Amino acid sequence: MFGNSSRSPVAHRYAQDDFLDPVFRRSLVVIALIGCGVLGLVAHAQVTKETVPGITNFARVESTVACAGATTPAALTEVKRLGYASVINLRQASEPGADIDAESAAAKAVGLNFVHLPFNAASPDPMLVERFLKAVTDRGNQPAFIHCASGNRAAALWLIKRVDVDGWDVERASAEAAALGLTSSALKTFALEYIQAHKK
Numbered sequence: 001m002f003g004n005s006s007r008s009p010v011a012h013r014y015a016q017d018d019f020l021d022p023v024f025r026r027s028l029v030v031i032a033l034i035g036c037g038v039l040g041l042v043a044h045a046q047v048t049k050e051t052v053p054g055i056t057n058f059a060r061v062e063s064t065v066a067c068a069g070a071t072t073p074a075a076l077t078e079v080k081r082l083g084y085a086s087v088i089n090l091r092q093a094s095e096p097g098a099d100i101d102a103e104s105a106a107a108k109a110v111g112l113n114f115v116h117l118p119f120n121a122a123s124p125d126p127m128l129v130e131r132f133l134k135a136v137t138d139r140g141n142q143p144a145f146i147h148c149a150s151g152n153r154a155a156a157l158w159l160i161k162r163v164d165v166d167g168w169d170v171e172r173a174s175a176e177a178a179a180l181g182l183t184s185s186a187l188k189t190f191a192l193e194y195i196q197a198h199k200k
Helices: 009-045 073-081 100-110 126-137 152-164 170-180 185-197
Strands: 047-052 055-061 065-068 086-089 113-116 144-147
Touching (some): 047 170, 086 100, 126 152, 144 152, 170 185
Parallel strands (some): 065 144, 086 113, 086 144
């Protein structure tokens, strides 16, 4: 009566399940890859450039940090309004247009912590990096507005922070630093050599 006729409905259902299971798994893999791609785009999109009066090359990473170039003391009112807790100034007092005392007074007037770390781009000091990392990771200084004259020194130090403190890989940190304004090959080399010498 049953002979060699077609499989029972139950056997047929399991056969279909066996066929669909690999298809289902492949679909999950595709969805996961698409998701990773979207996350990758989000990660690259987090650096935004804005025009802020009195600030050169303003670029920020969401609410975490902003890196910039030359900044006038008057612009610190806007820095405070944007939600930053501190200013980390990397300019040397001898640089044209750098008025450290006026900027310090302006920061104090609007309630911003002011940290001055003079960074000589021609002869970078590894000890300055330690002082920067201490300042930028101090909760009382977060989020921080970091600036120099062009944004290069600020972005180079942020690159080091991303790898040394946040555990990012060099490629990802370098891409973010470039988006923040790191165009100097010499400063990038300094940052990468510092990272290599201080691997944990």
